[in-house]
Amino acid sequence: MQKYNICFVSFFFLFFFMLLNFFFGIYFIMNNISIMMEWEIISFNSVNIIMSILLDWMSLMFMMFVFLISSSVIYYSMSYMSSELNLNRFIILVMLFVFSMVLLIISPNIISIFLGWDGLGLISYCLVIYYQNIKSFNAGMLTALSNRIGDVMILMVVSWMLNYGSWNYIFYLEFMFNDYSMNYISLMIILAAMTKSAQIPFSSWLPAAMAAPTPVSALVHSSTLVTAGVYLLIRFNLLLVNMYIIKVLLLLSGLTMLMAGISANYEFDMKKIIALSTLSQLGLMMSILSMGFEDLAFYHLLTHAMFKALLFMCAGMIIHMMNDNQDIRFMGGLSIYIPLTSLCLNISNLSLCGIPFLSGFYSKDLILEMLMMSNLNLLIFFLYYVSIGMTMFYSVRLLMYLMVNDYNLMSIYNIYDEDYKMLKSMMILLFMSVISGSMLNWLIYNYPYMIYMSFNMKFMVIYFMLIGLLMGYLISNMDFYSLNKFLKSYKLSMFLSTMWFMPNLSTYGISNLYLKYSYNLKKNIDLGWSEYYSSYGLMNIMKNYSFIYYFYQINSFKIYLFSFILFMMLFMFIFLLN
Known part of the structure; x- marks a missing residue:
């Protein structure tokens, strides 16, 4: 019982703060209040180091969702990680992770944002390598090195903002918006957000990070780490209006979105399918953000956090029951054995697809209708609508493999639906997955969007969803002989299933290009010239001097001095005689 004390304390602490943030958030929205607090830590000559806190409806609502999901995850972990000897260490890591995210959310100061940003990267590395094997280590290194690019960009923003005399970016957004020479800051912020939110070409770390325990995936890859980049761009939204890079970000x-949707249909690892689904939704958030609708991006960020955390928790429970097997080909008929978990999984999956009146529908439908009203080209329309179809495609395929097909693992099974700790935490998120869309719709928007379009444009989403549903059903029912069609297009299937070769490029490409270059630098400079002219050279000089000193120490110096004086006197005497 001693082991669970820290779990209970952490759960109640987070749940209490969730309720506090919820009530304050509603109060701030209703009265349109923002509070800015500054605490001067050090003032030395003209240098002030200030800790700033910005509390407005956005930061409070986001914190409420982070606290709700993290409290559910910790309660869930009490059962999921019950056989873990170092459970306290795991809970402390999760709490540190939540603290880093909160620091990122409430900071209007680029220094404290960097502390939270780097804290997320470091602790996510510790959590990804939690199961200490070679696969986890490789995944952790890929995650850490990909995110280092974004960390360096934030560091460069910190140094660039010295031009303004303060790091409180919230005061300078208007000025930066009018100062065209400061587009560098926008470029760096966008690059940092792209690495943290795993956009192309930095996408390969997100599915690799599934080596972490499932409760970590539920927290990290739904509402915290991967959405940090989107949240940063929402805060810097003024800088994103007059830049050409925004067109590139949109593309x-x-x-x-497209790449993640296609790759998810080739994947058989359940956690990786959900990870690629997260990647697709992050692409949706970033694209609507790059069109200038930051409130819509934030709305979808919150609704997505709910159903995606629930989806990961259901996946974790199923993996737990299947003797830690993650391959969906071995699963099937689960709705007979674990009806409550299947209910949660189906509702979260349908919410992800955007089925009407679940939480995902409100944000996704609004995003697509705003896209229809925007003046954009056919390529963007194609990417959006095919991605919507792909979402339905992989979701129906997953449901067919898990719920409808036959059970394939073993004759003696151990599947039961009575783990109440897991079920209670999932029920909290199930409730929020159903109501959070409409609740946030009432809270965030003071007035309704006026959207006017033709019948076919309005039903375009339904058409693509039905096509995706049909394709998912057909693909999941394919027998072995029809796979010959795929074998004919082996190279294309290889390209599409490996995320357009991105993992290969970001591992073998980096190792061949950067690591060999750094190895040559180390060999020629660290172990070569600098060694010869600094440490090794100094050692040789000191060694030679020490030989001389040692020679004097082991001999009687007085004899040499007396001999030298005698020699000089003899020399002077001979000189005087001549």
Whole structure:
């Protein structure tokens, strides 16, 4: 019982703060209040180091969702990680992770944002390598090195903002918006957000990070780490209006949606399918953000956090029951054995697809209708609508493999639906997955969007969803002989299933290009010239001097001095005689 004390304390602490943030958030929205607090830590000559806190409806609502999901995850972990010897260490890591995210959310100061940003990267590395094997280590290194690019960009923003005399970016957004020479800051912020939110070409770390325990995936890859980049861009939204890079971001995020949707249909690892689904939704958030609708991006960020955390928790429970097997080909008929978990999984999956009146529908439908009203080209329309179809495609395929097909693992099974700790935490998120969309719709928007379009444009989403549903049903029912069609297009299937070769490029490409270059630098400079002229050279000089000193120490110096004086006197005497 001693082991669970820290779990209970953490759960109640987070749940209490969730309720506090919820009530304050509603009060701030209703009265349109923002509070800015500054605490001067050090003032030395003209240098002030200030800790700033910005509390407005956005930061409070986001914190409420982070606290709700993290409290559910910790309660869930009490059962999921019950056989873990170092459970306290795991809970402390999760709490540190939540603290880093909160620091990122409430900071209007680029220094404290960097502390939270780097804290997220470091602790996510510790959590990804939690199961200490070679696969986890590789995944952790890929995650850490990909995110280092974004960390360096934030560091460069910190140094660039010295031009303004303060790091409180919230005061300078208007000025930066009018100062065209400061587009560098926008570029760096966008690059940092792309690495953290895993947009192309930094996408390969997100599915690799599934090596972490499932409760970590539920927290990290739904509402915290991967959405940090989106949240940063929402805060810096004024800088994103007059930049050409935004067009590039729109294209890359659209391609990310498409790539993740296609790759999820080739994947058989359940956690990786859900991870690729997260990647697709992040592409959706980034693309709508790059069109200038930051409130819509934030709305979808919150609704997505709920159903995606629930989806990961259901996946974790199923993996737990299947003797830690993650391959969906071994699963099937689960709705007979675990009806409550299947209910949660189906509702979260349908919410992800955007089925009407679940939480995902409100944000996704609004995003697509705003896209229809925007003046954009056919390529963006194609990327959006094919991605919507792909979402339905992989969701129906997953449901067919898990719920409808036959059970394939073993004759003696151990599947039961009576783990109440897991079920209670999932029920909290199930409730929020159903109501959070309409609740946030009432809270965030003071007035309704006026959207006017033709019948076919309005039903375009339904058409693509039905096509995706049909394709998912057909693919999941394919027998072995019809796979020959796929074998004919082996190279294309290889390209599409490996995320457009991105993992290979970001591992073998980096190792061949950067690591060999750094190895040559180390060999020629660290172990070569600098060694010879600094440490090794100094050692040789000191060694030679020490030989001389040692020679004097082991001999009687007085004899040499007396001999030298005698020699000089003899020399002077001979000189005087001549």
